[in-house]
Amino acid sequence: MLTKSDGLAILNTPDAELPELMRQAREIRDKHTGKHAQLCSIVNAKSGRCPEDCAYCAQSVYHRTSVPEYALLDTARIVRQGLIAQQNGAHCFGIVTSGRALPPEDIKKVLEAVRLLKVAGIAPAASLGILNKDTLRRLKDAGLNRYHHNLETAESFFPNICTTHTYAERAATARAAKETGLELCCGGIVGMGETKEQRVELVLAIAELSPESVPLNFLNPIPGTALRRIQPLPRADICRTIALFRFFLPDKNIGVMGGREQLLGEEQNLVFEAGANGFLIGNYLTTSGNSVEADHMLVAAAGLHR
Numbered sequence: 629m630l631t632k633s634d635g636l637a638i639l640n641t642p643d644a645e646l647p648e649l650m651r652q653a654r655e656i657r658d659k660h661t662g663k664h665a666q667l668c669s670i671v672n673a674k675s676g677r678c679p680e681d682c683a684y685c686a687q688s689v690y691h692r693t694s695v696p697e698y699a700l701l702d703t704a705r706i707v708r709q710g711l712i713a714q715q716n717g718a719h720c721f722g723i724v725t726s727g728r729a730l731p732p733e734d735i736k737k738v739l740e741a742v743r744l745l746k747v748a749g750i751a752p753a754a755s756l757g758i759l760n761k762d763t764l765r766r767l768k769d770a771g772l773n774r775y776h777h778n779l780e781t782a783e784s785f786f787p788n789i790c791t792t793h794t795y796a797e798r799a800a801t802a803r804a805a806k807e808t809g810l811e812l813c814c815g816g817i818v819g820m821g822e823t824k825e826q827r828v829e830l831v832l833a834i835a836e837l838s839p840e841s842v843p844l845n846f847l848n849p850i851p852g853t854a855l856r857r858i859q860p861l862p863r864a865d866i867c868r869t870i871a872l873f874r875f876f877l878p879d880k881n882i883g884v885m886g887g888r889e890q891l892l893g894e895e896q897n898l899v900f901e902a903g904a905n906g907f908l909i910g911n912y913l914t915t916s917g918n919s920v921e922a923d924h925m926l927v928a929a930a931g932l933h934r
């Protein structure tokens with residue numbers, strides 16, 4: 629069983645030893661998840677006007693950004709986006725909405741979209757904020773495969789990035805999704821000003837929840853947000869963090885999501901070299917992604933396959 633000090637040792641790996649750390653992380657990945665790459669895709673189904681104050685988020689009303697603002701998309705449009713994701717080779721398609729929690733009238737529309745996606749042979753996922761078990765159960769009954777709800781950061785750092793809801797509320801929703809029998813997709817954002825100790829605290833908390841899938845985001849500071857002046861993590865630290873997650877979550881699908889294109893640039897192969905086995909294809913919530921062809925080439929170049 630790895631300890632907090634093992635985690636810190638990984639994050640403090642000297643540059644000269646980094647290639648060996650990454651090789652070991654790949655070895656762990658290949659042993660547990662094989663050569664399978666997990667590709668996810670999302671639709672920003674309800675954008676902006678969020679009353680929460682998450683410091684990194686372009687959709688919060690507390691920040692001045694140019695993010696589009698719109699109410700929940702109609703069901704047909706969500707399903708169309710799911711079909712595009714399917715054609716692009718995504719294994720999982722997530723309906724993502726802004727806000728603390730989706731109101732009941734919107735939940736009804738999402739239930740309908742989930743049913744239609746399931747019929748179309750698409751594995752539906754959703755990220756609808758803080759939900760109770762009853763709503764999660766209804767989503768599962770409609771055919772939802774997976775619920776996405778990040779811890780975002782370490783409990784000890786959480787008040788620095790959000791004051792309008794608590795870490796405990798986030799953890800409770802993640803636990804409720806698991807208890808309902810849904811697959812859980814739960815990760816966080818690294819590089820928001822937290823310490824290395826807090827990065828280890830986050831990975832330990834995620835390991836305790838044992839999600840099937842772990843989205844690992846690296847802060848891409850968005851103009852107008854409270855974290856706009858944060859210096860993005862250097863590439864070597866991104867690699868150390870991916871390796872940390874692989875060592876502590878050996879058999880999980882670890883996908884590098886936000887920040888990949890902006891922070892890694894021409895070296896996005898580092899995602900797989902450091903031990904991850906997936907990423908998001910297509911666009912993000914408020915920023916654009918690579919072309920689908922470029923992403924498939926990255927997967928193939930790493931010796932992985934869909």
Ligand code: SF4
Nearest residue numbers: 678680682685688727
């Ligand atoms: S992360 Fe979610 S809850 Fe927080 S401000 Fe953005 S949309 Fe709202």
